[in-house]
């Protein structure tokens with residue numbers, strides 16, 4: 001059965017989503033000694049961390065540090081050279097509907113002709129086998145995602161006719177409809193004004209409280225504290241990982257940014 005977001009309990013006991021979540025176990029994501037390269041360019045090396053549903057992680061590092069690469073690798077979209085990504089105890093070898101990836105704004109064709117509802121409905125397709133029709137259950141989940149993300153009034157709008165904040169919300173609604181446990185977001189705050197950033201940050205807290213795992217690349221060092229539980233600092237290699245309060249020190253930031 002599918003857990004309703006509104007039924008989700010306390011974050012230390014609950015993983016969001018359907019089935020198999022014993023209260024004594026957490027859905028864990030473990031990354032072990034990950035290395036990724038593009039032909040001769042080594043983009044990531046020695047990335048290793050372990051986390052669980054209910055956390056939000058800021059992925060920080062200078063330009064070219066490998067943030068997008070790591071998010072794509074976690075989404076199962078890239079071939080890795082070595083190391084492993086273990087999701088719920090099993091190696092992740094390809095993309096999973098439990099893990100949703102939201103690309104950088106610049107990588108999305110916002111003129112693609114699709115309505116908000118159509119985009120959110122796309123979230124159901126990974127769950128549909130070719131033999132199964134889009135059901136009333138699917139429609140309910142889409143409706144709930146649109147409601148949760150406050151998009152009901154905008155559902156018939158083309159995504160090209162939305163503000164940046166609304167576009168982000170529509171993409172997150174798609175991930176919610178997908179019943180993703182893990183949300184990988186590439187620079188979700190970029191291009192949003194203050195109110196939209198604040199509402200997105202509130203939404204992140206809610207999604208984490210529901211028991212989802214959020215990993216977002218982030219450029220604004222001033223807003224890490226308060227918006228995220230943990231930080232993963234990288235510069236091709238891993239510089240630090242841990243709770244923001246302890247791992248996000250000026251020394252580590254200087255190490256990652258090289259000054």
Ligand SMILES: Nc1ncnc2c1ncn2[C@@H]1O[C@H](COP(=O)(O)OP(=O)(O)OP(=O)(O)O)[C@@H](O)[C@H]1O
Pocket residue numbers: 038041042043061062063064065066067068069070
């Ligand atoms: N398709 C590609 N082919 C070759 N090299 C690539 C490719 N994509 C990324 N790279 C290289 O891999 C490294 C990591 O890039 P990545 O985009 O992951 O960094 P990033 O931390 O997301 O950067 P930014 O903050 O600028 O978005 C860089 O050296 C980049 O030039």
